[in-house]
Amino acid sequence: MKYTFLYFLLISLLISTSCKKDDFSDSNADLSGIDFKQEMRNFVQGISTYSKSIKAGMLIIPQNGHQILTQNGEPQGPLATSYITAIDGIGREDLFYGYDNDNTPTKASDQNEMLPFLNIAKDHQVKVLVTDYCSNQSYMDDSYTKNKAKGFISFAADHRELDHIPAYPVKPYAENNQNITNLSAAQNFLYVLNTASYTSKAAFLDAVKATNYDAIIMDLFFNDIAFSNTEIQSLKTKANGGKRLVICYMSIGEAEDYRYYWNDTWKSNKPAWLEKENPEWQGNYKVYYWNKEWQNIIYGNDQSYVKKITDAGFDGLYLDIIDAFDYFENK
Numbered sequence: 001m002k003y004t005f006l007y008f009l010l011i012s013l014l015i016s017t018s019c020k021k022d023d024f025s026d027s028n029a030d031l032s033g034i035d036f037k038q039e040m041r042n043f044v045q046g047i048s049t050y051s052k053s054i055k056a057g058m059l060i061i062p063q064n065g066h067q068i069l070t071q072n073g074e075p076q077g078p079l080a081t082s083y084i085t086a087i088d089g090i091g092r093e094d095l096f097y098g099y100d101n102d103n104t105p106t107k108a109s110d111q112n113e114m115l116p117f118l119n120i121a122k123d124h125q126v127k128v129l130v131t132d133y134c135s136n137q138s139y140m141d142d143s144y145t146k147n148k149a150k151g152f153i154s155f156a157a158d159h160r161e162l163d164h165i166p167a168y169p170v171k172p173y174a175e176n177n178q179n180i181t182n183l184s185a186a187q188n189f190l191y192v193l194n195t196a197s198y199t200s201k202a203a204f205l206d207a208v209k210a211t212n213y214d215a216i217i218m219d220l221f222f223n224d225i226a227f228s229n230t231e232i233q234s235l236k237t238k239a240n241g242g243k244r245l246v247i248c249y250m251s252i253g254e255a256e257d258y259r260y261y262w263n264d265t266w267k268s269n270k271p272a273w274l275e276k277e278n279p280e281w282q283g284n285y286k287v288y289y290w291n292k293e294w295q296n297i298i299y300g301n302d303q304s305y306v307k308k309i310t311d312a313g314f315d316g317l318y319l320d321i322i323d324a325f326d327y328f329e330n331k
Contacts, residue, residue: 059316063091075116098133163194253321
């Protein structure tokens with residue numbers, strides 16, 4: 001009897017240890033019947049409605065996940081009209097360079113998968129912003145030329161980390177001194193998220209102010225300190241005097257453990273909507289983006305991420321990890 005009790009105690013401990021180890025791995029929740037593409041459309045549309053109700057004309061630009069422009073995810077499929085109406089632009093990485101490896105031309109087959117969707121966006125007055133990852137100057141020139149020919153605006157990023165303003169080209173492609181007050185008028189953009197190489201917030205602001213890009217895509221925070229409304233307003237004038245747009249990056253398909261909303265207790269007692277860590281991006285965790293608790297963190301109330309961004313004076317939202325539906329569809 002004594003050994004039987006010890007046996008069951010040992011088994012219980014092993015099960016308990018196993019459960020703790022797996023607390024932050026894949027959930028066993030039943031996800032059958034969920035339309036992951038439509039749930040992402042609903043999420044973006046909700047963000048659009050809320051942000052535009054706070055600030056008229058707030059720009060909504062989802063990055064990647066272009067398949068949800070149609071209802072069935074096929075280029076010839078029926079249009080997702082409500083979604084297209086809710087967005088002002090669409091971002092696409094790696095169209096001509098960087099899809100498989102940085103500074104490497106994207107295969108024609110991959111380009112041909114993306115281009116029909118980007119053309120759908122363009123044909124419906126949704127601005128297309130392409131970020132190619134290449135550092136060879138001839139590749140950078142080629143990226144700008146090819147995107148221009150397609151009717152897209154682009155940024156040739158020489159670092160995947162998006163951690164600085166490229167030294168080449170010396171002047172932004174299609175540089176101009178026009179007042180850019182809407183996304184359709186923009187002819188170029190700068191995409192800089194990681195500010196670690198800048199010694200101070202002031203140094204970062206000064207570097208951006210000295211440029212003539214028509215639109216800036218950046219983070220709300222510098223070393224965990226949010227930019228103020230005054231600081232964001234100071235970026236809205238190009239060095240040549242023309243007006244420009246300042247747009248804020250925000251991930252909605254993953255939770256990031258370096259964000260203000262993160263609770264360290266989640267790693268041992270995870271909320272129902274939190275999934276496993278992205279193995280390619282340390283500190284980023286998959287989420288059930290259709291879950292109301294997660295969505296409340298992102299938008300819809302005065303404590304939400306979107307409200308912080310609008311209060312800071314940004315002109316728009318650049319929404320990342322839109323393609324999270326791929327992860328769940330392939331589980």
